[in-house]
Amino acid sequence: MNIDSIYALIADDMKQVNATILKRLQSEIVLINQVGTHIINSGGKRLRPVIHLLCARAIGYSGSQHIDIAAIIEFIHTATLLHDDVVDASDLRRGQETANSLWGNEASVLVGDFLYSRAFQMMVGVGNMQIMSILANATNTIAEGEVQQLLNVHDPETTEQRYLDVIHNKTAKLFESASELAAILGQQDPEAQQAMARYGMHLGTAFQLIDDVLDYSASSEEMGKNIGDDLAEGKPTLPLIYTIQNGTKEQADIVRKAIEENGLDYIDAVTEAIQATGAIDYTADCAEKESQLAIEALENVADSEYKTALVDLAKFAVHRTF
Numbered sequence: 001m002n003i004d005s006i007y008a009l010i011a012d013d014m015k016q017v018n019a020t021i022l023k024r025l026q027s028e029i030v031l032i033n034q035v036g037t038h039i040i041n042s043g044g045k046r047l048r049p050v051i052h053l054l055c056a057r058a059i060g061y062s063g064s065q066h067i068d069i070a071a072i073i074e075f076i077h078t079a080t081l082l083h084d085d086v087v088d089a090s091d092l093r094r095g096q097e098t099a100n101s102l103w104g105n106e107a108s109v110l111v112g113d114f115l116y117s118r119a120f121q122m123m124v125g126v127g128n129m130q131i132m133s134i135l136a137n138a139t140n141t142i143a144e145g146e147v148q149q150l151l152n153v154h155d156p157e158t159t160e161q162r163y164l165d166v167i168h169n170k171t172a173k174l175f176e177s178a179s180e181l182a183a184i185l186g187q188q189d190p191e192a193q194q195a196m197a198r199y200g201m202h203l204g205t206a207f208q209l210i211d212d213v214l215d216y217s218a219s220s221e222e223m224g225k226n227i228g229d230d231l232a233e234g235k236p237t238l239p240l241i242y243t244i245q246n247g248t249k250e251q252a253d254i255v256r257k258a259i260e261e262n263g264l265d266y267i268d269a270v271t272e273a274i275q276a277t278g279a280i281d282y283t284a285d286c287a288e289k290e291s292q293l294a295i296e297a298l299e300n301v302a303d304s305e306y307k308t309a310l311v312d313l314a315k316f317a318v319h320r321t322f
Contacts, residue, residue, distance in 0.1 A: 001312040003320075009309050010053040013067065017049050020071040024118055035099050035111040039078055042096050048073045048178045051203070054313070055182030055196055058298075058306035066185055068126055073178050075119040076139055080146070080174075082112035087150070088233050131181055138177040145170025154234035156256035160241050167208045168201065175204030195297045199310065202294035206317040209287035212237040213280055214321070216271055231263030231270060238286065239279040240270070247277040287318045 007014070025036045049070035056066040082099055084090070086108050091101040100108040116139065123132045149166045152158045179200030183193040215230050216239060230237050236244075236259050244252045251273035258266040274280060294314040301307050 001309055003313075003316055006054070006309045006313055006316075007050065009305060010050065010057065013053045013057075013070070014046065014050070016067045017046070017053070017070045017074070020067055021074060024071060024075075024122060027114065031103070031107055032111055032114050035082075035103055035107055036078075036115065038102070039082060039093075039099050040074075042093065044078075046074060047207075048077050048174055051175060051200060051310075051313070052178040052182050054306050054309050055179045055199070056185055058301055058304060058310055059183055059186040059188055059192070059196075060302075061182065061186040063185065065126055065128075066182065068122055069131065069181055069185070070178075072119045072122045072126075072135065073174060073181075075115045075122070076135070076142075077174055079112040079115035079119070080142055082108045082115070083146070087146070088229070090229065128184075130184055134177050134181060134184070138173050141169050141173045145173065149235065152236055154260055156236060156240075156244060156259040158236040158241060160238065160245075163236065163238055163241055164205070167205050171208045172201045172204030175200040175207070179203075192300065195300060199294045199297040199314075202290045202297065203314055203317060206287045206290035206294065206314065209238060209283055209290065210318055210320060212239055213283050213287070215239075216274055217280065228264055228267050231258055231267060234259050234261075234263060238283045239274045242279040242282050243270075243273050243277045246279070247273055251277060284318065291315060291318045 001009075021040060022037075025033070025040060027033055027036075052070045052073055053066060081093065085093060085098040086100050086105045089100075090098050092098060098108075099111070119135070119139075123135055126132070145166055145168075148162075149170055152162060152166060176197045177200070180193055180197035183196040188196070212230075215228065215237065231240070240255050240259060243255050247255070254266055254269045255273055258270045263270065291314045294317075295311050298307060298310055301310075
């Protein structure tokens with residue numbers, strides 16, 4: 001399957017999710033509607049809700065609560081994006097101006113808070129304490145990951161493990177929750193729940209690692225953001241960490257300097273060092289291993305077109321160009 005075929009499998013479910021998102025986004029406060037609608041409709045792949053819907057169908061769930069949970073997951077993700085863009089002072093996301101560049105930091109932070117609180121209102125409506133616990137813990141873990149990342153900024157001594165900890169907490173955790181919650185809805189046993197959780201965690205890690213690769217190999221148009229943004233913000237991603245650890249002294253020194261200072265001043269030299277040390281290939285290989293672990297986690301899921309889609313999504317994660 002290609003990515004369009006994967007999305008087509010759950011097209012009806014996604015229509016309901018999008019309708020739920022638009023309905024629950026509404027507020028009597030006009031600015032909330034403006035900012036929320038801008039980022040919700042800014043061309044995102046809805047990847048986390050898609051994973052939840054596919055996993056729910058793959059384990060045979062036939063109810064309707066997966067629709068609300070998918071919408072909750074998207075609200076949590078969108079709230080993190082609003083806050084991220086403020087922290088990173090970003091002015092471009094998904095090829096469009098960020099909310100903070102249009103309405104200011106204050107509005108972006110507060111609307112992000114609104115989306116978090118709306119998500120928790122919807123969790124109560126689902127009426128399942130296990131589901132609420134997983135989503136509450138995930139939201140807390142994501143916040144911890146954001147702080148971990150902040151501590152790594154401008155620190156060239158960041159280790160590979162410290163960086164992977166950030167990925168697992170900041171990015172992969174919501175992927176993990178999206179897939180695990182599907183198994184809970186389907187009343188799967190604890191072992192099956194954990195297998196689904198592993199699928200999401202490894203898939204989310206693979207996606208982030210490929211984002212790191214694309215930051216030095218894709219165009220701004222493909223990525224929908226400014227290339228080199230992570231370097232400009234002093235974020236030591238895996239290609240940079242690998243180059244420091246495995247490059248020549250000259251290569252390591254230029255990357256260290258770029259992380260400590262304004263990285264874009266050194267973008268050409270850093271990109272050259274990354275390519276020369278094989279850091280891109282190393283990062284891509286790490287992503288490939290994560291993708292394979294995600295696929296292996298589906299071993300006991302019954303064969304179906306939805307399981308095939310989950311396998312193909314794991315493969316797409318490491319072979320995409322955007």
